[in-house]
Amino acid sequence: MRETWYFLDSGYGTPSFNMAMDEVLMNWHSEGKIPPVLRFYGWKPAGISVGFFQKVGGSIDLENADKYGVELVRRQTGGRAVLHDDELTYSVLVSEDHPAMPKSIKEAYLVLSKGILEGYRALGIPAEFSIPEEKKKQAGSAVCFEEPSWYELMVDGKKAAGSAQTRKKGVILQHGSIPISMDIEKLFDLFIYPNEKVKERARRAFTNRAVAINDVLEQPVTFDEVKHAFKEGFLKGLDIDLEPFTPPEEMLREAAELEEKYKSEEWSYKREGRQKV
Template sequence: MTKEQWYFINTKSHDAAYNMAFDECLLRWHSEGTIPPALRFYTWTPSAMSVGYFQKVEGKIHTENVRQHGFDFVRRLTGGRAVLHDHELTYSVVVSEKHPKMPKTVTEAYRVITNGLLEGYRNLDIEADLAVPEGKLQQTGSAVCFDEPSWYELVIGDKKAAGSAQTRKQGVILQHGSVPISMDDDVLFDLFAYPSDEVRERAKSKFKEKATTMEEYLGRKLSLEEVEEAFYKGFEKGLDIELVPFELTAEQEQEVQTLAKEKYSSDEWNFSLNKKGVK
């Protein structure tokens, strides 16, 4: 039986505004019927902090330290909390809400898509799993993505290993997420606002008990190419699809560039909570 074909594009490394504009354009193109469901891999140059659509920046994010580290800053179209995109593989998926494989609820659709991540980890001989918290989730109020529990999060042992977020607009699901290869906790916690160094160190210590990375688990270095291959095959198996290459037209590339400049590079979008969503 022939498997369903999804588009695949690896856009390699771009700045934060371009990366977020590209994901929004994928959502729009799929809603218009221009492209089928799609999977995208990408990385960030320079490294960047992204915050969730509804996330407060003032009093939560140390924006001056973000700048001093030379990092980009951008607000995502999806929800969730702040993520430092550094030594990682980032993925995005766009698929219709009406796709026969997609459950109606956000959490169940998240579970289906995250199967691709699960198989990717297993391709690297990492025993990862999808966690289902017992009872009601206990929200800590932390601004740090990997510090918060969520339904069907990807865990290695009892530690969170990947952070994903999802939105639904124009009849399309957009899910994207961070798959850390390694993580510098000292740099990460330098980017958040705390009332004192003591509170910061306490939060960092607790964080180390909650989160892990692929290199930490394996005890060896991983190349980006090795990770990309593992998760490419993982998504094909986990979603039972065949990935086929996708290249943008000149007009599509210009659309991404324009949206990056006009929306995701603007202070109005990145620092204001009063946003209008997809243009």
């Protein structure tokens, strides 16, 4: 008999709300109030999420972020910065003790990312898992979509989706970015490079390393079409049933309270100070 998880379609949210809701869901699942959850959401306005341990100063161009109307938020998971614009973002919250969840972070990625793999296939995109040569040396760039990690999704040798995972309060939180289209000029305007020559070289190289859904489809798809495909993908890839979940008022109040943390400069800049370049 297949297990039933909650499915929460949050629609579009602000960067602070999106991160706050993931944390609330983690808390509620940790307390046994809700079963495992699959959540889908988008970003309005667009946001840059920086990794939990990442420094903002010297890597993010805050002046350009303001100019583009892109909000910065620090997420609970590690890794490098991600621009969330025209994309579907997913999050999965499941107990570390769940019988289907390996103890190894790398192997848990494989289990959870099967849903993403099947989502691409539902769109007719021949995706596959990346298996880097013993985790290639980290590039000096602050941009997340530079190199694939273990079991991230690749299309024609290019990184198609990026995910990050943390484990807190006995719960695995894995969330990730599934780009529908990418504005590469905007993306590279949001990060700091030593000079324009280096920036242009990085931008040209990026097009050979990353790809969005509508780059590979003959007929572009919408946000709602992508949601439908990836919902089917998680049903198949994780072999689960999904029950629609509407957050109760108590949960929404907790998310609103946590939003204040994610909006704060103390959280987002980790006491670095807001240094514009």
